[in-house]
Amino acid sequence: MQSLEQIIELKNAPELISKLTQFSTVRNYKAGEMILDENSLIRAIPIVTRGTLKVMRTEEDGREILLYYIKPGESCIMSFLGGLHDERSKVRAEVEEDAEILFLPVEKVSLFIREYPEWLDYIFRLYHKRFEELLEIVNAIAFKKVDERLLDLLQKKKQVTGSNTLQVTHEQLAKELGTARVVVSRLLKQLEEHGHLQLGRNKITLM
Secondary structure (H helix, E strand, O other): OHHHHOOHHHOOOHHHHHHHHHHOEEEEEOOOOEEEOOOOEOOEEEEEEEEEEEEEEEOOOOOEEEEEEEOOOOEOHHHHHHHHOOOEOOOEEEEEEEEEEEEEEHHHHHHHHHHOHHHHHHHHHHHHHHHHHHHHHHHHHHHOOHHHHHHHHHHHHHHHHOOOEEOOOHHHHHHHHOOOHHHHHHHHHHHHHOOOEEEEOOEEEEO
């Protein structure tokens, strides 16, 4: 499978790629569909081969916040950790862009860790990347204003989609930032007035 062969740690591990393909189930999803909910049992680990997922966390007061995106060749480290320790999911994973996903049974994850050092390297790299992304989230919440966080989020979406025009609602942005829709709408209007973006119906074009 081409997507797996492009993963740095797996390039020289054809046997591992073959095992991943053999034991995984491939499924296709449309944007907006949920593949993992909070408190769900983790029976399989998702590896994205096409499209993008976003991983969200709901706070006790009901507010949500975006933690990170999962791109082709990547997986959800929270699923790895929860699956390995037989814990329920602490996050929700939704499809951001139409996606193809490999689901590897949890028992195979443990087996491959023992049999293939490349698989362990892959997990460690994901862990390192997600840890840095979560540190960025903490830093942004602690030290950045909401308008800066909003611009950062829009730039991340631009990188993920490869397009300056984003199909997204004010409500979606508010959920991902963990703030109110009226706050996002006001800030977007200000950013438009300053020439950073152009607002349309359920879309935003970055300038």
